[in-house]
Amino acid sequence: MFFIALLKMKGKVTQAFIEATQNSCKSPPPGIKYHSVFCTLGQYDFVITFEAPDEKEAMKWAMPWTEFCETQTMVAVSYDEALKLLK
Secondary structure, three states, X not given: OEEEEEEEXXXXXXXXXXXXXXXXXXXXXXXXXXXXXXXXXXXXXXXXXXXXXXXXXXXHHHHHHHHOEEEXXXXXOOHHHXXXXXX
């Protein structure tokens, strides 16, 4: 399953956040595959696209980030898959 996570920092970027981010990107949790990590301007500070086996694993992935960020994680369906559903 594909997911999109929107993250908004709760405060300043700390060394602990930088280390947690680097560690997660280098060694993702089991079953998690990152596709992209973007730093953004606007309402959210980061946008992360990733795959997880199911919603429960995506939720487990998101929980540690709440120490540093407010998160919103959404299930994503590719455009091609969405078109198949319409037929």
